Amino acid sequence: MKMADAKQKRNEQLKRWIGSETDLEPPVVKRQKTKVKFDDGAVFLAACSSGDTDEVLKLLHRGADINYANVDGLTALHQGNRCQNINSSHFLSEQLGMTGKQLLHS
Helix, strand or coil: CHHHHHHHHHHHHHHHHCCCHHHHCCCCCCCCCCCCCCCHHHHHHHHHHHCCHHHHHHHHHCCCCCCCECCCCCEHHHHHHHCCCHHHHHHHHHHHHHHCCCCCCC
16 A cells, blocks of 8 residues: 555656756756866976976976976976985986076075
């Protein structure tokens, strides 16, 4: 008996639903996943901080600014020294010689 009552109530719900405001609303379109794109300068600083020389070279060849500074004014050389990443600092100095650019420092 309870099952028959439940089915009857469900049928009544469906009848009330048809033509309701909610039923008439357009279906929700699924949004595409949002991708975050960081600028080359931020990626360059992150690569220098982590010591990823392959990524640093790739970014420099794509035109990343070796003098790029974050919001605090820290450059890649600052980041390398701050993280005590001697290899990163030495690598950047070598790139300076190869590219003819100057690293800014305070």
